[in-house]
Amino acid sequence: MPGRRNVGSPWWHGRFRGGGYRLTVPRQAILNVLSRTSRHLSAEDIYLEVHKVHPHVGLTTVYRTLELLAEMGMIFKFDFGDGRARYELSEGPKSAHHHHLICTGCRRVIDYSGFMDEELEFLKRAEKGLAKKYDFEIKSHLIQFYGLCDKCRKKKAA
Amino acid sequence: MPGRRNVGSPWWHGRFRGGGYRLTVPRQAILNVLSRTSRHLSAEDIYLEVHKVHPHVGLTTVYRTLELLAEMGMIFKFDFGDGRARYELSEGPKSAHHHHLICTGCRRVIDYSGFMDEELEFLKRAEKGLAKKYDFEIKSHLIQFYGLCDKCRKKKAA
DNA sequence: TTGATAATGAAAATCGTTTTCAATAAGGAG
DNA sequence: CTCCTTATTGAAAACGATTTTCATTATCAA
Ligand SMILES: [Mn+2]
Ligand SMILES: [Mn+2]
Ligand SMILES: [Zn+2]
Ligand SMILES: [Zn+2]
Numbered sequence: 001m002p003g004r005r006n007v008g009s010p011w012w013h014g015r016f017r018g019g020g021y022r023l024t025v026p027r028q029a030i031l032n033v034l035s036r037t038s039r040h041l042s043a044e045d046i047y048l049e050v051h052k053v054h055p056h057v058g059l060t061t062v063y064r065t066l067e068l069l070a071e072m073g074m075i076f077k078f079d080f081g082d083g084r085a086r087y088e089l090s091e092g093p094k095s096a097h098h099h100h101l102i103c104t105g106c107r108r109v110i111d112y113s114g115f116m117d118e119e120l121e122f123l124k125r126a127e128k129g130l131a132k133k134y135d136f137e138i139k140s141h142l143i144q145f146y147g148l149c150d151k152c153r154k155k156k157a158a
Numbered sequence: 159m160p161g162r163r164n165v166g167s168p169w170w171h172g173r174f175r176g177g178g179y180r181l182t183v184p185r186q187a188i189l190n191v192l193s194r195t196s197r198h199l200s201a202e203d204i205y206l207e208v209h210k211v212h213p214h215v216g217l218t219t220v221y222r223t224l225e226l227l228a229e230m231g232m233i234f235k236f237d238f239g240d241g242r243a244r245y246e247l248s249e250g251p252k253s254a255h256h257h258h259l260i261c262t263g264c265r266r267v268i269d270y271s272g273f274m275d276e277e278l279e280f281l282k283r284a285e286k287g288l289a290k291k292y293d294f295e296i297k298s299h300l301i302q303f304y305g306l307c308d309k310c311r312k313k314k315a316a
Numbered sequence: 317t318t319g320a321t322a323a324t325g326a327a328a329a330t331c332g333t334t335t336t337c338a339a340t341a342a343g344g345a346g
Numbered sequence: 347c348t349c350c351t352t353a354t355t356g357a358a359a360a361c362g363a364t365t366t367t368c369a370t371t372a373t374c375a376a
Contacts, residue, residue, distance in 0.1 A: 022322060022373050043364080058325045063364065079237045083333090084363060101294050110294065115287050122280035126303070129273050135308035136259050136268065142302040145284070150293035180342050180353060201332080216356045221333065241364090242332060317376100324371065335360065342353075 012074065019072060026050070026057045030065045034075060035094070040086040040109050080109055080144075099143040105152030112145070119143070168193070173230060184208070184215045188223050189232075196252070198236060198244040198267055238267055238302075257301040263310030270303070277301070 012031055016023045033049045034041070041049070047062045066087055069075040078086045080102055086109075089095050098113035127138045148156065170189055174181045191207045192199070199207070205220045224245055227233040236244045238260055244267075247253050256271035285296045306314065 020322095024323065024373070026324075056325080060326080060365085061324055064323080101288060101292060101296075103294070104297065110292055112288060112292065114291060115284050118280050118283050122276050125276050126273050130259060130270060130303065133272060134259060134268055134270070135311075136261070136303075137305045137311055138259075138303045139262065139305040141304065142300065144300040145288065145294075145296045146299065147295045147297040153293075153295055178353090182342070182354065184355075214356080218334085218357080219355060222354085318374105319376090320374100322371105322373075325369100327367085329366065330364080332363095333361080336358085338356100340353105340355065342351105344349105344351090346347105346349085 015072060015074065021068070021072075025054060026061045027065050027068075029054050029057060030062060031069070031074075034087065034089045038094070038111070040078060040080065040088055042084045042086055044084070046087070080107070082107055099145070101145045101147065101149075103149040103152055104146050105148050105155070108149050110149070170232065173232065177230060179226070179230075183212060184219045185223050185226075187212050187215060188220060189227070192233065192245065192247045193252070196269070198238065198246055200242045200244050202242070204245070238265070240265055257303070259303045259305065259307075261307040261310055262304050263306050263313070266307055268307070 013023060016027070029050045030046055033046050039045075043059065043062050043066060046066070047057075047059045050057050050062065066075065066077070066085075070077050070087075074090060075087050076090045078088070078100070080086055080100070096113055097116065098111045099119075101110040101112050102108075103110075123138075123141060130136050130138060168186075168189070171181060174185070187208045188204055191204050197203075201217065201220050201224060204224070205215075205217045208215050208220065224233065224235070224243075228235050228245075232248060233245050234248050236246070236258070238244055238258070254271055255274065256269045257277075259268040259270050260266075261268075281296075281299060288294050288296060
């Protein structure tokens, strides 16, 4: 039965071995949760989700794992202004480079991935200019738009 | 002695009267601190600075005032990733629209105000496209670049 | 199978920020 | 100017997300 051996061995296994890290049950569970959702989960959200399958996994471990994954560049950590950090997978089959629209009325967060060509153009120029002007090497960027979603705009009008 | 009357009556006085707010000693002191610096102060930074002149002003009042000023749009509140909010005046004689370069090596924050024409171009297109695609009305934006400053880059090379 | 040690979990600690509540003071009315 | 309403304040306590501590457990290379 060839091909059966690697079932349950997702794409991220190699990343851990490389860094000298151990691939533990909590870490796999957390990565599974993150890879299944397109939402922007908090540490507690993830803890609760993991808890359904692995009730013994603690919130502390969730925090530690998220910190590690962020260091490894496997997840992004965001501050959308509601007092808790939120996380999402940075790579993998599903996720693509995107930014966020944040509704200041209802706190809804919308993934936004259009106009990446314009953005790339802007970033390329900025990167070059900033490197020269401030002797600063850009590694990553954060772009967020704040405003009102359709529902909140209609609510306001009423 | 015409012209003497308004000494000590800065440009922001009118903003308070308009909103039905009282222009108190702590609020003026906080605005004075913010208007004198180009740094990105935390609530405690501001508290300590105000404390030199007005030792009776409490940290609680600083937090409350900062919240009010942010609501009024007179200051911006930032998260540069060091676990505390940082503030800067959003308008006034000195400040101009700008964004931030954040060194992930030493946490230094550099004000960046070049290439605003490119940015404006990008934002204009994004705004229009997002309004149509997501029915979302952009009110403001946050752009931050992360990377390594000159000193940290040299340190790393050594 | 075994040993070194990375990783874990429960509880306590941390720390920036918010809430509580009685006392104070800004500023309009008279 | 004086009085009065009430917005504002300050000290202390509460809050809540995140981090630290430390004894126990589990990973995985040998
Ligand atoms: Mn997203
Ligand atoms: Mn700035
Ligand atoms: Zn909304
Ligand atoms: Zn640096």
